[in-house]
Amino acid sequence: MNAVLFDFSGTLFRIESTESWLRAVLRETGIALPEPELAEAARALESAGAMPGGARPERLPAEFAEMWAVRDQSAELHRAAFTGVSRQVPLPDPALHDALYDRHMMPTAWTPYPDAEFVLRTLRERGIAVGVVSNIGWDLRPVFREHGLDAYVDAYVLSYEHGMQKPDPRLFAVACEALGVDPKDVLMVGDERRSDGGAAALGCGVHFVDHRPVTERPDALRPVLDLVGQG
Structure with a gap:
C-alpha cells in the first residue's frame, strides 16, 4: 500500500x-x-x-x-x-x-480518537501518503490544525468542494489523483459501509471501524498499520 x-x-x-x-x-x-x-x-x-x-x-x-x-x-x-x-x-x-x-x-466540538495521532504519525514516518475523504458541507481543515493532526495529512477531498459525495467512486478517484497513487495501492478506512465502501469500485482496499464514543474506541485504528504493512 x-x-x-x-x-x-x-x-x-x-x-x-x-x-x-x-x-x-x-x-x-x-x-x-x-x-x-x-x-x-x-x-x-x-x-x-x-x-x-x-x-x-x-x-x-x-x-x-x-x-x-x-x-x-x-x-x-x-x-x-x-x-x-x-x-x-x-x-x-x-x-x-x-x-x-x-x-x-x-x-x-470535535475530539480525535485516542489512537488517531499515533496511527497518522506512524504512516508519515513510513512514507505512506494520507488523504481525508469526507462527506461534509464545510471546511474541516481547521479541526485538524487545532488538534495538531494537519501535518500528517497530504490531501483533503471534501464532498461539498467537488459537488459529489461518497459512495461516488469519482470522489475517491480525486483523492488518489491528489496523492499521485494508483487506487489498487490505496486503503480506504471509514465507518460507513455504503459510503466508504464506494472506494472498492476503484480497486481500493477497504477497512471499516465502528462509529463509537471516543472513550469506547481506544485502538480501532491501529490495525490499519498492519494492513498497510501486509499490502
Whole structure:
C-alpha cells in the first residue's frame, strides 16, 4: 500500500454529545433552560438527527428526503438540511438552530480518537501518503490544525468542494489523483459501509471501524498499520 484514505467523522474524530452541543450554545447565547427541559430538548434533537456527525434521523420528514439525500454536495444544502430537521424541535429562540449548526463546525466540538495521532504519525514516518475523504458541507481543515493532526495529512477531498459525495467512486478517484497513487495501492478506512465502501469500485482496499464514543474506541485504528504493512 502506498496511501491510506480516511473518513473524518466517526473514523478519525468524534463529535461531542448532543447534550454537550446544546449546552454549549445555550451558554454562548446566554439562554437558560431548566435541566429537565434541556435534557428533553437534547433527546429530541438527537432523535431528529439535527447534529451533523451525530445520530441519523429516526424519522425523516418527507419534505426533507430529497435534500437529505444530497446534503453533502454543497455548503448550502448541508446547512439547509440540518437546520431544517433541527427546526422540527421547539427551542426557546429560533436563532438557536443556526447557532447549533455553527457550533458543530468549531474545532472544540470535535475530539480525535485516542489512537488517531499515533496511527497518522506512524504512516508519515513510513512514507505512506494520507488523504481525508469526507462527506461534509464545510471546511474541516481547521479541526485538524487545532488538534495538531494537519501535518500528517497530504490531501483533503471534501464532498461539498467537488459537488459529489461518497459512495461516488469519482470522489475517491480525486483523492488518489491528489496523492499521485494508483487506487489498487490505496486503503480506504471509514465507518460507513455504503459510503466508504464506494472506494472498492476503484480497486481500493477497504477497512471499516465502528462509529463509537471516543472513550469506547481506544485502538480501532491501529490495525490499519498492519494492513498497510501486509499490502
